[in-house]
Amino acid sequence: MVRWILHIDMDAFFASVEQLDNPELRGKPIIVGGQSCRGVVSTCSYEARKFGVHSAMPTVEARRLCPHAEFLPGRMWRYKEVSCEIMRIFGEEAPVVEQLSIDEAFLDVTGMERLCGDVRNIGWRIKERIKNEIGLTCSVGLAPNKFLAKMASDLQKPDGFTIITHEKARDFIAPLPVTKIFGIGSAARNTLLQYGIATIGQLAKADKRIVQKVFGKNADKVQLLAQGLDDRPVVPETAPKSIGRETTFEKDLFTFDECKAAILELSGQTGFRLRKKGYSGRTVTLKVKFKDFKTITRSISSEGDISCDEEIFVLAVKLLQGVSYQNGVRLLGVTVSHLQDGSCGTLGFEENTKLLQRNATIDNLKKRFGENIIHRGGRHS
Ligand SMILES: [Mg+2]
Structure with a gap:
């Protein structure tokens, strides 16, 4: 049976919650994060992203790029409250939910076709419920495994819904840069470039010895991901380590x-x-x-x-x-x-x-x- 995994990620979560609670902030650049001279941006609204502001950027830099933005320290208790509501909806719509962070989760909907005709309907319904019941938008990825689902949800943000089917998976990811694979940073990218490997498709077909040289004991895993293969299960919440x-x-x-x-x-x-x-x-x-x-x-x-x-x-x-x-x-x-x-x-x-x-x-x-x-x-x- 083909597996179907949803990855759902809230759009600019902290900033969106601020805009939800305070209508005056809607449509404006909002930057939530540390306010001190060493603070970093935690989340910024899409209005702020247009100015080049992004998460993990020093707040000082964000102030320079977008001085007219609203800078907020954040209200974690409130984000957690909204997060609980979102996770409750996930739990009502899918049999297995693995929460990844405060605003994203994997949902295993394999075999749900029998109940709802088409697994895509689950994704649409969740989007609609989050919009109607909470007032926020999310981006959804639907694919045969976790790796592809997470990649898919990221492709059409905000308010996106991207489906990668089993048949199209390999062609779909082949032209994307290798850094789209979680864990491949700029260092590995540069090394791969020396071997003429820039895209996921090239990495999928690359000589095993080269992949081994770059990724060591993770080589096989990385190359399987590049081929669109990932058999990690969706695991409901486990105790913290x-x-x-x-x-x-x-x-x-x-x-x-x-x-x-x-x-x-x-x-x-x-x-x-x-x-x-x-x-x-x-x-x-x-x-x-x-x-x-x-x-x-x-x-x-x-x-x-x-x-x-x-x-x-x-x-x-x-x-x-x-x-x-x-x-x-x-x-x-x-x-x-x-x-x-x-x-x-x-x-x-x-x-x-x-x-x-x-x-x-x-x-x-x-x-x-x-x-x-x-x-x-x-x-x-
Ligand atoms: Mg998010």
Whole structure:
């Protein structure tokens, strides 16, 4: 049986939600993202894209290109709310949904012809429901596999619907540049160019040895994708592998105390997320990006499962002690991995119970009044 996979991606999601909630912003260039001098654009409306603004561009650059745009810091809680509505519609229309991010998902609709005549109808109906019930547009790709479906949804944005059939898949993708394959960046593109390979079609037919030289152990996978083949299943949401937070600083940090204060904050944010989702973890990872953009990660594991801010903090600071921060730290990140269901497995020790209670109290405050309601003092110095 031929598989049919839908990939649905909301158009300029954050910016569109802002325009939905505030009619005055409709038809105007909207740029949602970090407002500081080191902030980056998270999403921009199509009106702003005309000026060359795009996601991940420094906000400073976006201001230069489109000074009259409306710059907004973003309202994550609201985007999540709308996202839940969208995912609910997906769940009602398709039997298997894999959410990829806040605004996109794969839907496996294989075999649904028997119920709805033509799988295309599912895509049209979802577009219509999202427009009528939520007020937003999305772009849909329908294809025999994930790779092609994701590529298809991107081809006619915004408000597009692109279908790549099984028979036409190979011809369809052959003329596209190799960078359309997820994971092929400019470095691999340049290397391939040296061998005269510029398009997906050329990559599909390329000599195995060349592909091996460029992609190593991923060579076979890449070449199959270039041939339009991808048998990855659509997998309904799975538990996260790690939970963490990172911050880029306005000014580089140079001292142990500055780094430690930042880690205290990050440990609190990470712990809060961990407990909110009902997890505890075993391994703490510290990510450090230096002034020169060199990035390292250091990990340490505890004997038992941890989920309290204090426990995460102590391990992260231990990792910091082995890092040469003196030349300037641009970014710090704290992540907890090897996750388990349930907060803290080591209940029963008096010290730990007190910790858990204190963390629970802080969590309640944060849930009621927002995460910025409370900041930890340097009690653990
Ligand atoms: Mg999107």
